Amino acid sequence: MKLLYAPGACSLGIHLLLEEIGKPYDAELVNLREGAQFKPEFTALNPKSKVPTLVRDDGTVLTEFPAIAFWLARTNPGAHLLPDDADSQTRALEAMDYVVSTMHMRGFTMIFRPDMFATAPAETEAVKARGLAMFTRGLEVMDAMLGDKDYLLGSFSVADAALFYVEFWGAGRLQLDLPARCKAHYARMLARPAVARMMAAEGLVG
Secondary structure, eight states: OEEEEOTTSTHHHHHHHHHHHOOOOEEEEOOTTTTGGGSHHHHTTOTTOOSOEEEOTTSOEEESHHHHHHHHHHHOGGGOOSOSSHHHHHHHHHHHHHIIIIIIIIIIHHHHOGGGTOSSGGGHHHHHHHHHHHHHHHHHHHHHHHTTOSSTTSSOOHHHHHHHHHHHIIIIISOOOOOHHHHHHHHHHHTSHHHHHHHHHHTOOO
C-alpha cells in the first residue's frame, strides 16, 4: 500500500491507522502549498486533488477519510480498529462522520478558507467566527461522547483517529484550550507508540 499525505493534514489520521496496523506501506508526501495535488501525476490517481489518498496493493485507489478508515479496519480485523458489534460500529462511524463533515469540512474550513463561504470581503470575519463556533461546539460534543472513557467507544477505534486530527488542529493551529476530556484523550493519543511514530515521520510535534 501507499499513502499519499500532507504533513499535519487530515491524512495524519489515516497515517496513524497504518502505523497501528503495523503492515508494510509506503508514504509519499504531497506538497499542497506548491499545488502538487493538481499536477497530472496526482490527479491520475485522485481527480479530487485531495489527501488522504490510498493506493492499494492491487493498484486500485481509495479516497475520502471515512472510506479509507473503514476499509483499513475491515481488512485488518486483528488491529481492532472497529468494535465487534453492529451498534458500536455504527457509533464509531457516526462520530467519525461528524468530525470529518462538520468539524473539519465546515467549521475548520470556514476558519481558514472563509473565501469559500463569504460572498463579500466584509463577511470574512463573520464567517471565521461561525466556523470557530462550529469547531468548538464539535469539541464539546466529542467531549461529552468521551464521558469517563479513555476512547470514544471505550477502546481505540477509527473514530479516535479522526478526533485526534481535529484535536491536533485545535491545540496546535488554533491554540485552543481543549475541553478536559478531549485534552486527556489528545494526551493519551500522543502517548500511543503508533501515533509517536507517525508524528515523527511527518515532522510534527504534539
